[in-house]
Amino acid sequence: MPAGTPKQMALVETQDLVKNYVLGGETVRAVDGVSLSIDRGEYVAIMGASGSGKSTFMNMIGCLDIPTSGEVRIDDIATGDRDGDALAELRNQKIGFVFQQFNLLARTTALDNVAVPLIYAGLGSEERRAKAKAKLGEMGLGDRLDHSPAKLSGGQQQRVAIARALVTDPVILLADEPTGALDSKTSEDIMQIFQTLNDQGITIIVVTHEAEIADQAKRRIEFRDGKVIEDVMIKKRRQTSA
Amino acid sequence: MIGNLGQKASGWIVNIAIAMTALRTNLMRSILTTLGVMIGVFAVTLAVAVGSGAQVSVMQSINALGSNMALVFPQPDTGEGGRRSFDRGRLTMRDARAIEKQISGIDDIAPQLRTNIQLIVAGRNASTNAVGTTPGYGKVSNLVAASGRFISEADVRSAARVVVLGPSVVTKLFGDYDPVGETVRINRAPFKVIGVLESKGSSFGNDNDDIAIMPITTTRQRFSGDTLAGPDDLQMLFVGFEDGVSLPTAKREITKLLRDRYRVRGKDINPFTIRTTEEFMKESAQVTGIFQIVLVAIASISLLVGGIGIMNIMLVSVTERTREIGLRMALGAKRSDIRNQFLVEAAVLCVIGGAMGLIFAIAGGTALTVYADFPVPIGVGVGIGAIIFSAFIGLLFGGYPAVRASRLSPIEALRSE
Ligand SMILES: Nc1ncnc2c1ncn2[C@@H]1O[C@H](COP(=O)(O)OP(=O)(O)O)[C@@H](O)[C@H]1O
Ligand SMILES: [Mg+2]
Numbered sequence: 274m275p276a277g278t279p280k281q282m283a284l285v286e287t288q289d290l291v292k293n294y295v296l297g298g299e300t301v302r303a304v305d306g307v308s309l310s311i312d313r314g315e316y317v318a319i320m321g322a323s324g325s326g327k328s329t330f331m332n333m334i335g336c337l338d339i340p341t342s343g344e345v346r347i348d349d350i351a352t353g354d355r356d357g358d359a360l361a362e363l364r365n366q367k368i369g370f371v372f373q374q375f376n377l378l379a380r381t382t383a384l385d386n387v388a389v390p391l392i393y394a395g396l397g398s399e400e401r402r403a404k405a406k407a408k409l410g411e412m413g414l415g416d417r418l419d420h421s422p423a424k425l426s427g428g429q430q431q432r433v434a435i436a437r438a439l440v441t442d443p444v445i446l447l448a449d450e451p452t453g454a455l456d457s458k459t460s461e462d463i464m465q466i467f468q469t470l471n472d473q474g475i476t477i478i479v480v481t482h483e484a485e486i487a488d489q490a491k492r493r494i495e496f497r498d499g500k501v502i503e504d505v506m507i508k509k510r511r512q513t514s515a
Numbered sequence: 516m517i518g519n520l521g522q523k524a525s526g527w528i529v530n531i532a533i534a535m536t537a538l539r540t541n542l543m544r545s546i547l548t549t550l551g552v553m554i555g556v557f558a559v560t561l562a563v564a565v566g567s568g569a570q571v572s573v574m575q576s577i578n579a580l581g582s583n584m585a586l587v588f589p590q591p592d593t594g595e596g597g598r599r600s601f602d603r604g605r606l607t608m609r610d611a612r613a614i615e616k617q618i619s620g621i622d623d624i625a626p627q628l629r630t631n632i633q634l635i636v637a638g639r640n641a642s643t644n645a646v647g648t649t650p651g652y653g654k655v656s657n658l659v660a661a662s663g664r665f666i667s668e669a670d671v672r673s674a675a676r677v678v679v680l681g682p683s684v685v686t687k688l689f690g691d692y693d694p695v696g697e698t699v700r701i702n703r704a705p706f707k708v709i710g711v712l713e714s715k716g717s718s719f720g721n722d723n724d725d726i727a728i729m730p731i732t733t734t735r736q737r738f739s740g741d742t743l744a745g746p747d748d749l750q751m752l753f754v755g756f757e758d759g760v761s762l763p764t765a766k767r768e769i770t771k772l773l774r775d776r777y778r779v780r781g782k783d784i785n786p787f788t789i790r791t792t793e794e795f796m797k798e799s800a801q802v803t804g805i806f807q808i809v810l811v812a813i814a815s816i817s818l819l820v821g822g823i824g825i826m827n828i829m830l831v832s833v834t835e836r837t838r839e840i841g842l843r844m845a846l847g848a849k850r851s852d853i854r855n856q857f858l859v860e861a862a863v864l865c866v867i868g869g870a871m872g873l874i875f876a877i878a879g880g881t882a883l884t885v886y887a888d889f890p891v892p893i894g895v896g897v898g899i900g901a902i903i904f905s906a907f908i909g910l911l912f913g914g915y916p917a918v919r920a921s922r923l924s925p926i927e928a929l930r931s932e
Contacts, residue, residue: 332926335845337844337845337925337926337929338924338925338926339924357849357850358849358850358851361844361847361848361849361850361925362847362849364844364845364846364847365846365847366847370845370846372929376838376842376929378839378842380536380540381536389843389846390846390847392529392852393843393846393847393848393849393852394847398528398529437846441847
């Protein structure tokens with residue numbers, strides 16, 4: 274490494290990020306000039322009232338949505354210059370998504386659901402099966418491989434979705450209200466999984482309304498009207514049980 | 516490189532698997548969609564087969580006439596226009612003899628007088644078309660006696676009351692019994708059956724075996740003396756040529772000979788018409804060609820409708836699965852992946868429909884061949900063509916919905932309900 278190495282490269286970096294929606298001639302500034310940087314290994318909770326722009330922000334750093342202006346860099350890659358296919362590849366290799374509504378394919382087994390990203394990574398069917406099976410095993414679903422979503426509980430479905438998000442070994446896990454559709458007991462299981470994943474070194478960015486999740490994160494970012502109004506490191510970590 | 520190809524191949528296999536799952540999920544809809552393509556492919560395949568069957572049939576019946584032949588009729592040939600110096604057509608036995616003597620390359624000639632006759636034997640009766648002719652008729656028309664013999668020069672000279680019967684007439688009058696040597700009454704006069712013809716089957720539902728042959732002199736004396744203007748007149752003359760003789764040249768020579776005999780000058784209309792088998796073939800090829808084009812065009816409309824059905828269903832499918840498309844994009848699907856997924860789905864629908872259409876066409880063609888006595892050949896080529904064509908229809912009409920799906924923005928697709 275050359276001498277005088279600059280500060281560690283940020284994993285996610287946004288610069289004056291803006292997203293406007295035009296509705297009936299009126300412009301809504303959903304995200305209004307957000308500049309921040311998230312490092313490798315962080316566990317970030319994004320909070321804020323409904324409509325404050327959290328999801329819009331997440332979708333842009335997840336390269337699902339195109340900013341009106343400003344820039345998103347993922348792992349030092351400027352996303353603005355990339356076309357749709359290049360962004361698809363970036364999502365496939367570097368980003369895992371967990372959605373509030375799980376978004377599993379209906380009438381498709383847990384194993385096949387988890388293997389979907391590997392299809393687009395170009396893996397052969399044997400390799401896809403092996404990897405998907407291993408990830409489901411890690412999520413404690415080794416005995417549910419052939420179950421379709423309809424035969425799984427909400428918590429189990431979300432664990433399938435997490436396995437799917439992680440199966441390509443991404444550097445970031447983006448979760449938009451992952452426990453929003455779950456009861457509090459199941460939510461705790463999911464939180465536990467997130468904690469373990471972060472301990473293993475995966476960077477996690479999670480949008481949540483729940484204080485418990487926010488407490489377990491290392492950093493909290495608060496949105497209001499499309500702007501960041503608070504961005505704090507949480508020093509003391511809650512005791513992790515078990 | 517090879518590894519890469521393997522990945523590509525497995526990508527297609529996955530696309531087929533995804534497509535099959537989607538099709539199974541909406542089974543009823545898939546079946547109905549397939550039905551459209553099935554009917555289309557069925558109609559087109561059968562139309563092509565019926566068209567070529569017609570061609571085969573026509574060629575067969577022309578070949579049954581004898582392959583290298585000119586037909587001369589006593590009809591004024593109005594084709595070229597000009598002054599008409601005759602009140603009726605002209606063609607006599609003397610003309611026939613002159614042609615036979617003076618034109619080179621002639622194999623044999625067969626003058627004809629045709630008439631309908633009534634045959635009776637032991638209470639059974641049959642009516643058929645009698646051809647009064649000379650022994651040459653057997654040669655130019657490829658007719659052979661399966662039992663007994665054909666008419667002879669001696670029969671012609673003596674206007675003998677003898678008859679050679681076609682197999683269908685024999686069946687009607689005698690059943691399985693070989694009638695050679697028996698006597699039948701034709702229009703009340705006793706005739707001796709001297710032979711039975713070999714079967715020539717049927718073409719276009721027309722029974723070639725329903726025929727009787729007798730000496731032309733006998734026909735003239737007994738049946739058609741009063742229907743003809745002159746005692747020497749003919750209704751038709753077959754002129755059979757040896758292999759390799761140029762029919763256009765022969766036709767020109769016969770025309771010149773007859774014009775001289777009837778003293779037709781300049782642009783005046785000939786009192787006779789000459790047609791060659793070559794001309795018949797060309798004309799029928801043209802007619803059956805047009806027939807085939809019309810058939811296929813009509814059938815293609817049903818395939819087009821089937822294709823539009825595919826497009827319609829694929830558009831519905833894309834709309835219904837917008838969220839799935841968004842999810843796949845979020846998980847790393849490129850535009851081409853989404854497009855191929857839907858293309859494969861449309862192609863699978865069409866190929867299944869095409870295969871079923873082909874099966875029904877083969878069944879229909881076989882039924883036509885067996886029951887309607889009309890050859891409908893559905894070859895391997897037509898079959899493979901039908902399947903490839905239906906896959907092509909799938910890609911053509913599935914293309915627009917597939918491309919539309921691939922153009923969706925990932926986030927908008929994900930947000931849709
Ligand atoms: N597709 C859209 N079209 C128009 N307005 C939108 C769209 N998506 C979000 N918005 C608006 O942008 C703002 C931020 O929304 P969102 O990012 O979903 O907020 P949050 O996730 O914090 O609840 C809201 O005012 C919302 O109405
Ligand atoms: Mg939201």
